[in-house]
Amino acid sequence: MSKTVNIIGSGISGLTAGCYLQMCGFKTEIFEKHSNPGGLCTSWKRNGYIINLSAHWIIGSGKGSSFYKLWSELIDMESIKFHNHDLKIDIQLNKNKNGSNIFHLYSNLKKFEKYLIDLSPEDERTIRQFTKHIRLLQKFDLPPIDKKQSLFPTLFNNLKKIKYLEILPIVYKWSRQTNVDFAQKFKSPFLREAFSLLYDDEKVKMLVFALPLAYFDNKSAGCPIGGSLIIAKKLEEKYISLGGKINFNADVKKIIVDKNKAIGLIYNNEQISNSNIVLSTADWHFTFFNLLNKEYRNKDTDELSKSKKYEVFFSSMLFSIGIKKDLGYLPHFFRFPLKKEIVSPDGTIYKRLEIEISNFDEVIVPKGKTLISVNLYTKNGDYWINLRRTDFELYNKLKNDFCNLIIDAIGAYIGKIKDDIDMIDVATPATIQRYTNSWKGSTQGWLPSKNFLSSTTCAFNLKEVKNFYYSSHWSTAGGGLPVVIKNSREVTKLICKNNKLKFIF
Template sequence: MIVSKTIAIIGSGFSSLAAACYLAQSGHKVTVYEKNTSIGGRARQLKRDGFTFDMGPSWYWMPDVFDRFFADFGKKTTDYYELIKLSPAYRVYFGINQFISIADNLPEIVATFESIEKGSGAVLEQFMAEARSNYEIAIKDLVYRPGVSPLELITLETAKKVGQFFSNISRDVRKKFKNEKLIQILEFPVLFLGAKPSDTPSFYSFMNYADFGLGTWHPKTGMFDVVRGMESLATELGVQFVTNAAIEKISVENKIAKGIVVNGKTIYSDVVLSGADYHHTETLLEKQYRVYSEKYWDSRVFAPSSLLFYVGFNKKIENISHHALFFDTDFNQHAKDIYDTSKWPVEPLFYANFPSVTDPTAAPEGMESAFFLIPLAPGIEDTEALREEYFHKIMDRFELLTQQEVRKNIIFKQSFCKNDFVQDYNSYKGNAYGMANTLLQTAFLRPKLKSKKVNNLFFTGQLTVPGPGVPPALISGKLVSELINKQFSKA
């Protein structure tokens, strides 16, 4: 039996929403406090002049993880939102009107590979069989462990794959494929984990199965549909939400969390759970209660920050797909600029998203909504002048590669970069995706879900286990709720 407690949750991103649902289901009294005017954390929505944008996550991968989340409450995803499978899943541009379309099924993708590099189709099938095996081990088992002990990683299945933890994605892919375009397509999915392919263990090829095997989906009117769905479920379970609630301090007495100070007012609770930035959350504590030092945070490998542009066009854009990757410049050099030298990339790769291709409500009739994203080093200098310079850099290439002029059709554009990540999300160094999943930052080697210095203080989200991404955030919320319930259960 679980003893009911009052729980204050800081932040309303995916991990906080998931934790709120699980904890309320267990009988706790749960209130979520969000500093911004709307919930969703980085997955907020921007509406302007008839255009609608997801401000953060835009890829719906691993649908089984979302299904598993809602099933835990006797629900289905379809009870809350509708999914569309994208076909093609995405395009990757390498030159003027030169692109590779990734189909919505593996047989067609195999045929595409074979048409580009003879013999690569059969090799891809073998690679994907291994990736699927890794996915089943990771998603059905490993990622649902709380990162408490290294023994969590040791199972009969992982013992057979131990070598994959000491090799890397880049090395493996390059052994199997020779065509640089195919290599880049296979290296792309692990960028969601926040590190270079050469620093990402081979076992994470399960991301390739998430890509080619499970496909790319889109909630009917955007990723915010998922936020709305989770909010609706949470409300059904009795969760309360408070917005415009900036947390100024976590109250601690006798090494026990006693509540939070919100807008100058102390709110008492039995448990404090933070889904906000982990580093920032510890600054809300007096120094003696912080587990991780500034030196520790500075030594971590963080996922990139991003320069984003939300753009409204007064016409339909040609030669594009819902998701488009622009890999017409040096992939490895851009990665070095992010991870090794921490400077603005000279010729950045970039990503473009056109939700109105799939969702007519994303833009007024006959118009197009788009956002463009450039991955950047965290902690980088961020000025309006640099933002503008880089907008024109990528638009020069976009217009060239898709053979059309579009800048004169821009009704508005709004940028979002490192300074905004710090301002809006208290994000450490303005990172966009959390802490990278490198070998030395995996599972039990990540910051802990439970504070070692303050009782009844817990953490969830992308800086703890399992790591970056929306599906891992849902899992993180489940893991921390289980730890909390374990602490407050009695025979």
């Protein structure tokens, strides 16, 4: 008889693990507190528009990446439409070059290379070396996927393989060097400023910039047309077709452990579901601090909870504004400096705004209209989470006042929009936390550490609790959908191995 697995959470981790486990002969059931699948990978309808929270680019959307093979193990990627942007972002700088202060970051490497050389012929050598290294990264199947892969893979482990030696020096260098360090290589002040401001005022490892660029260039980091929920719905369909069962509105309260063995879970009003194995794909903090008893926390859990090894990834405020006219002539993504800094009620100071114009997606924007989105990252998600709990009225007031500031700032840049607004939606860290339990409203689990090469944060199992497993975007720093699907595959391999079953891929 098949062994039973209770899976907590129907985010992309829960759904993909559910599919793999079903394929490997387990009988699984998912328990999801929300009424929809997808977790953070979601989108919702508002007054004719669709608000897309997550997945503005999915690595593996096209055949140029090994992640495409992973996604294709589970869903027919050809059945999802992806949009590949020609331009990643337009950044307004202080400096001018050739009569313009806008820096175009093109997704097409050839176009980007030509553009950079035209801007600064004296930097040709640096530019060509930069694009050559990105092309080299593209030649390799990053990350490699094979049967012998380590159970707790890190980029470094993967790169040890002989055929990857050629790119090891670049990966090593770019995992230490930031965009701001790299910018100093340019003779052109315009390019120096542009590369320093790639991530606003944040310093980001060059690898974090270069790898996505490699994926964008080979059209394997597209944006799903119709919003992120489409991905979750496809996976839900697949999971059900494999015989899986999803219990929605099933809020798991406890994992039942008997004699150091996980034997089931308690959900909603003391309802019990027994199983041979329990896999949590829910929020990391909620799992270890609410679902499991205190005695199962170890040194690693404590260190992680105190942010000693990794910082929690930023949370986000997502302002979505529907406009009754077509502003599709604007670039789909641009960043500009604010005339006056905006101070969020949570204390974060914003010097620039990033605006997304979603008119390239006719499914999420009604014809003749425009959807403007502003995603503001914050490290102080707890402010909004606590305020909503303690003073709902003030929470709503501050949220609305803040939104008005954002609308004024957009209007000051692109022209007055106030009279044409027909939809406003504001999601705060409290929204993210309320719907998914995400600790501090984190959008992607943990931030990658300074040592970018070792990114595994917590093990897939606990030696203190047999038959309990954990896997989600919190399991590998940086998070994101590719990490999630890879981890679900890895945890399934481990569960198969421990139960003497063959992992079928």
